[in-house]
Amino acid sequence: MTIQLKGLNDVVELNNGVHMPRFGLGVWQVTEEGQVEQAVLSAVKAGYRSIDTAKIYGNEDGVGRAIRDCGVSRDELFITTKVWNADMGYESTLQAFQTSLDKLGLQQLDLYLIHWPVEGKIKDTWRAIEKLYKDGKVRAIGVCNFHIHHLEELLKDAEIKPMLNQVECHPLLGQVELREFCQKHGIVVEAWSPLMQGNLDLPELAELAKKHGKTPAQIVLRWDLQHGIVTIPKSTHENRIIENADLYDFELSQEDMALIDGINQNKRFGPDPDNFDF
Template identity: 80%
Template structure:
């Protein structure tokens, strides 16, 4: 699984997702993260076919939406997503949110898809520690990935440690805080390293062992977001960023969402 990928949340304008993926592939990205709820799986599929990179070199993720959760409905939703994407197999399939009373049946469906060889890896999104502990009571296969909101203002230390102990890869959505990067300490580190604030945050993710999937539709920013492997944050830099945590969410709380 690539450590850096392209997120395509809310990229639904005609031709925009295809162009973003083309730009990303040229910049070296090999991971694309979509979801049924994003409404752009067909565009992602077209971009994959037209990007000029062999399918086996790409890591493609999509997710089952809340209204499709449950065993049989998840199997159907997976097939629908596969057809929209125009793929024979998927690299990673995720439960989008921990829908109470349904996510265990949904997980059984993902386990079956994995056993059948239709998906190379399975995981969850937005699961707190207590969701994971509940799931693991009955799961035959441990989730391989937990994709959550993660950034310096929401560093989720307990969850990151739990996932690390369990061998679950933590993956960050909204790593760039939906553009709210005007934090003095981040700005100072950007000046110190000659990098953008976004690059500082993405580097922090990577050095914390967190996979990250920043979203952008601008070619320049897509290239910049990938340009994070030629410098390193010091222990002091990392500690400074770690100290910014406010448990602040820009998205919903997994214990209190309504969709």
């Protein structure tokens, strides 16, 4: 896959025609008072237009305040949140969505996701999310942390195909088979923890960082984008937020990409979606 990248305004077209920014800000674990607001405001000022939160992050209200205070019109922003495991099920998902919407202070959400594939709850939850989509309360819908077998099971009965699958994905966990499956079915892949929770001290990344005059983090994020993977690195520091987005004045060659691809160890820093307990 060859992706032509121009800048932070680059978008990917989801399978329902909605355009989503290829690059955004994640706000997992950003819970200190005022911290998430400052991170979102810094990101929007730097040109970011996509913000990814979740009920379980405990910061939807702070994200909502930043959205209202950022000085950018609502229709320029792409806001994602997720239904948490304890809220899965048909009626409870509908209620959880409204709670999230109220905390964010929005009339409509851009993307709503199932956070984890909770056994026995996926299909009822997806029916509720389909209803939210049909009712115009959310512009796009999808899932997180779904392996191929989870997607296959969902697709058997789904009236509406997921538009996106957000998964742990980085050079040490390349997710090649899953990415190929999603591409075949028109499902965009988005990476959480793209920077391997800071575990960037790898010789291959150091070599490419030196070659291109960039940081190892920038090398990884550029690798994501050139593979067509939507990416949402988290940071609370304005200088790092700006640095993370400084990806458009260089290009990784096919050899560079292959070198990074070769790092894969199928290593997770987060839970395995087939074995999680929360």
